[in-house]
Amino acid sequence: MSCDFLSLARPGVQKLSPYVPGKPVEELAREFGLQAQDIVKLASNENPMGPSPAVKAAIAAALPELTRYPDGNGFALKQALAERLGVATDSITLGNGSNDILELVTRAFVGPEHEVIFSDHAFAVYPIVTQAVGAKAVSVPAKNWGHDLVAMAAAITESTRLIFIANPNNPTGTWIERAELEVFLAKVPERVIVVLDEAYTEYVETDDVPNGMDYLAQYPNLLVSRTFSKAYGLAAIRVGYGVSCAAIADALNRVRQPFNVNALALAAALAALQDEAYLIESRRLNRAGMQQLEDGCAAQGLSWIPSRGNFLAIDLGREAAPIFQALLREGVIVRPVANYGMPNHLRVTVGLPEENQRFLDALKRVMLRG
């Protein structure tokens, strides 16, 4: 092969680092000769409960129609979401995961002449979608690991077209309070679109964290994205959504793939939305597991970043990469976050009580060892 195809890729793409996902269980099993059932994965903020039986039944019921294209407009799911959220159906955009929404809004509105603002230590997809369209990524220093909305507003220039905010943020777990968000939104010019990524909003149980839906009527430049991947337990099936003014939704609808959400995903999401008990149990399990992780860390003299998500960024007080590797050998997969500018932290997803304990015990062993 003589052609250097990467050199043909657009400059933003050449400079991209691919997204690094949590290590799959099967991969670790292969590499270390472990049994898959002996491995604990707390690396991707997945719901440890497994899928709801109602969702599995809905997927099974949709199987006979696999030869048909799905409903490209997702009528039934949009209807149910609109009712639940108290918004109009034409304000909803469905996505192949909420990552799809983040990419659609960027492709629809951002070009090489634009700047996109996000925070240091924010979700890795923001720089990826920004660079993919050739725009300038503006990463603003964080404050106590969280978004500094004052500094982010100050970073707005004539060229700014989009701002990403994750609330709560991944991988830090930090959150923005209502008053902060309100002051910020009031400062952003209308020509700048604000994407409020609420992937973990269903886990939030305190009322200091704002609900993005409350601001849509006042701010037509706001897009709120949410997902079925986390608290609803459907990471594998890929479905999320955006809520915005109808004009922004219309623009997203023009650039999306005609069938971006598949038929099984539509059926699964609809069933998940109706399974209130599953969500309640997800929250209960998360609350208890978060406490267990915090208590376990405190007992080991470790500190962490307080989190409103379903994960905890733990400060090991030293380079985390070797500890991550040692945990792998113990059959425990967590997430190193050095690529987020956090070389001393490990991000651990709240799991089932026995999974959390496996992690805490393994962490204690490997920290003592070296």
Ligand SMILES: *Cc1c(COP(=O)(O)O)cnc(C)c1O
């Ligand atoms: C997990 C996550 C998402 C959701 O990704 P999906 O594509 O919906 O699975 C979005 N934003 C943040 C901050 C996340 O952590």
